[in-house]
Amino acid sequence: MVVRAVSNPLALAVLACLWERPMYPYEITTTLRERNKEDSIRLNFGSLYAVIKALEKNGFIVVDRVEREGKRPERIVYAITEAGDRETTEWLRELLEAPAKEYPAIETGLSLLPLLPPAEVSHLLRARLASLDRDIAERERSTQAALLQRLPELFMIEFTFKLAMLRTEREVIAGYADSIDAGTLGGQQTWAQMHRLLAEGHSKADVLRRLGEIVDGEVSSTA
Numbered sequence: 001m002v003v004r005a006v007s008n009p010l011a012l013a014v015l016a017c018l019w020e021r022p023m024y025p026y027e028i029t030t031t032l033r034e035r036n037k038e039d040s041i042r043l044n045f046g047s048l049y050a051v052i053k054a055l056e057k058n059g060f061i062v063v064d065r066v067e068r069e070g071k072r073p074e075r076i077v078y079a080i081t082e083a084g085d086r087e088t089t090e091w092l093r094e095l096l097e098a099p100a101k102e103y104p105a106i107e108t109g110l111s112l113l114p115l116l117p118p119a120e121v122s123h124l125l126r127a128r129l130a131s132l133d134r135d136i137a138e139r140e141r142s143t144q145a146a147l148l149q150r151l152p153e154l155f156m157i158e159f160t161f162k163l164a165m166l167r168t169e170r171e172v173i174a175g176y177a178d179s180i181d182a183g184t185l186g187g188q189q190t191w192a193q194m195h196r197l198l199a200e201g202h203s204k205a206d207v208l209r210r211l212g213e214i215v216d217g218e219v220s221s222t223a
Contacts, residue, residue: 002090002094004087004091005054005058005060005087006051006054006055006058006060008047008051008054009041009042010041010042010043010047010048010051011051011054011055011060012088012091012092012095013028013032013037013041013043014028014048014051014052014055014061015055015060015061015080015084015087015088015091016088017031017032018061018078018079018080018084019080019084019085019088022064022065022077022078022079022080023077023078024067024075024076024077024078025045025048025049025052025076025078026075028048029043029045029048036159039158039159039162040158040162052078055084056078058083059081059083059084060080060081060083060084060087061078061079061080061081061084062078062079062081063076063077063078063079064077064078064079065077106128106169106173110176114191114194117192117195118180118185118188118191118192118195121180122177122180122181125173125176125177125180126177128173129170129173129174129177132166132169132170132173133170135166136163136166136167136170139159139162139163139166140163142159143156143159143160143163190211190214190215193211193214194207194208194211197210
């Protein structure tokens with residue numbers, strides 16, 4: 001994995017806009033929003049200016065010209081450099097070719113799931129499913145509208161990818177919730193016992209000691 005001088009994904013979006021033609025910052029923002037890139041790239045005006053300054057500092061973009069219309073403030077128009085052009089294509093190739101370790105919030109939540117009791121986790125996962133269902137339904141409607149407008153698939157590709165990822169997440173989360181409700185998730189009995197003991201007033205240290213003995217005994221019996 002290449003360590004990039006400017007690694008914020010918004011920087012790549014800026015470079016992609018300037019790859020087309022010189023633009024001023026507000027025009028870059030408008031272009032990204034018109035193309036619905038906010039769904040895949042975190043965009044805010046404050047971050048945009050910081051990214052632009054970083055790209056300029058590293059020689060990927062330069063000031064092309066300064067414009068002024070009437071009494072309006074000056075507008076700085078930026079253009080991509082040859083180095084910026086190379087950075088854009090190399091960065092894009094890397095993103096498409098090499099899987100990168102990402103840290104989705106749901107993955108963090110699932111990794112710490114035993115801290116909450118099973119019934120509460122099930123309730124929270126069911127609430128997440130409801131949110132996912134609403135998101136998926138809205139995206140499906142948008143996809144159909146786009147198809148009716150006969151937009152080429154190329155211009156919908158990140159949208160359909162996101163929809164596929166949401167559907168997969170929904171399937172997996174539903175499976176976890178169903179297993180918890182049925183009491184069939186591996187290790188759930190120990191997990192439930194931990195929270196029963198905590199609810200009875202046992203200390204965390206005592207509960208963890210007991211559970212450690214139970215787990216050690218289960219491992220020994222299967223060895």
